[in-house]
Amino acid sequence: NAGVTQTPKFRILKIGQSMTxxxxxxxxxxxxxxxxxxxxxxxxxxxxSVGAGITDKGEVPNGYNVSRSTxxxxxxxxxxxxxxxxxxxxCASSYSMRQGREQYFxxxxxxxxx
Amino acid sequence: AQSVAQPEDxxxxxxxxxxxxxxTYSVSGNPYLFWYVQYPNRGLxxxxxxxxxxxxxxxxxxxxxxxNKSQTSFHLKKPSALVSDSALYFxxxxxxxxxxxxxxxxxxxxxxxxxx
Numbered sequence: 044n045a046g047v048t049q050t051p052k053f054r055i056l057k058i059g060q061s062m063t064x065x066x067x068x069x070x071x072x073x074x075x076x077x078x079x080x081x082x083x084x085x086x087x088x089x090x091x092s093v094g095a096g097i098t099d100k101g102e103v104p105n106g107y108n109v110s111r112s113t114x115x116x117x118x119x120x121x122x123x124x125x126x127x128x129x130x131x132x133x134c135a136s137s138y139s140m141r142q143g144r145e146q147y148f149x150x151x152x153x154x155x156x157x
Numbered sequence: 158a159q160s161v162a163q164p165e166d167x168x169x170x171x172x173x174x175x176x177x178x179x180x181t182y183s184v185s186g187n188p189y190l191f192w193y194v195q196y197p198n199r200g201l202x203x204x205x206x207x208x209x210x211x212x213x214x215x216x217x218x219x220x221x222x223x224x225n226k227s228q229t230s231f232h233l234k235k236p237s238a239l240v241s242d243s244a245l246y247f248x249x250x251x252x253x254x255x256x257x258x259x260x261x262x263x264x265x266x267x268x269x270x271x272x273x
Contacts, residue, residue, distance in 0.1 A: 047200075076260075076261075083166070083265055083266070084265055085161075085247060085263035085264055085265040085266055086201075086247070086261075086263040087263075088260055088261070091260065101260065133200055133201065135201075143189035143206060143208040143251075145191060145203040145206055146201075146203070146261065147203070148193075148200035148201040148202070149200050150199060150200045151198075151199075151200050
């Protein structure tokens with residue numbers, strides 16, 4: 044079982060460049076999430092989606108965009124990359140949060156903006 | 158506002174000794190509580206959760222956690238630590254608000270170091 048996959052694993056961007064972080068899950072989960080992890084700060088929610096065609100902002104959405112055209116895919120777009128976006132990005136999915144279902148995480152993308 | 162606190166940045170224990178990683182939370186409504194573990198350069202892995210019922214919940218790799226409503230705590234425990242338990246541990250909380258999206262709020266993480 045692949046679970047949640049993310050590409051790329053690592054990326055270095057120059058200031059002002061843009062890129063898309065890919066996330067795919069094969070568990071038919073409706074809920075998908077993007078987090079960023081900064082040292083000593085835990086995980087912060089960037090965007091989430093409760094199903095195809097439905098997305099909403101989390102705690103730290105500025106500088107990012109998402110789309111959800113299919114159940115499986117939830118790409119995260121960085122426009123005009125800034126050094127403050129240097130972080131490790133995790134995608135996650137869950138069947139539901141109504142019954143307190145746990146989230147499944149991908150392996151992460153380590154992004155450096157210089 | 159929902160919040161989670163993990164008061165210790167690092168916990169050090171000797172192999173074979175019991176371990177406790179602390180977590181306190183603040184939510185409106187009934188909490189759903191989770192523990193995740195992160196090994197170096199890996200994503201988070203689910204360990205256990207409290208939804209309702211018995212206050213003592215058992216999870217993967219011999220870990221357990223005790224929900225204490227009066228102290229708003231959900232401490233992670235293991236009777237006998239292994240060197241392989243060394244990792245970063247996250248507590249997380251959510252509750253069902255009007256939006257029903259159940260967004261997780263994470264603590265800042267506690268590094269567990271188990272020494273041989």
